[in-house]
Amino acid sequence: MKELYKFNNFSKKTYCFKDKIIIDQIVDQQDFTECFFNQVDIFNCNFLNTSFGKSDLESVTFKNCIFKNVSFTESEFMNVRFENCEIIDTGFGSLYLIDLKFINCKLNHVSFNNTELADVKFNASQLN
Secondary structure (H helix, E strand, O other): EEOOOOOOHHHOOOEOOOEEEEEEEEEOOOOOOOOOEEEEEOOEEEEEEOOOOOOEEEEEEEEOOOOOOEEEOOOEEEEEEEEEEEEEEEEEEEEEEEEEEEEEEEEOEEOOOEEEEEEEEEOOOEEE
């Protein structure tokens, strides 16, 4: 069973998020560098000026979230889903993406520089 979690409890000592549900959070200028996210569901959250650099995301769902000026540089994604999300000025650089889905998302000024895409789907999504 997944545990309800609030990001305001986060410190760099909390580097692993496993079996969590995160709802209705505003995350600004947070550093999740080298964190591990496994079996995490994140709903209705806003991520602003935040880094997920060199993090591992596996079996993670982001639903109804906003990402603005977020970095996922050098992270690893496996079975990650973005649904009904707005992603602005965000970098997915130097990554290896496996089984990544963008469903009904708006992506504006998003970069995938030096990123290998394997089974990445953009279903009903807008890329600008």
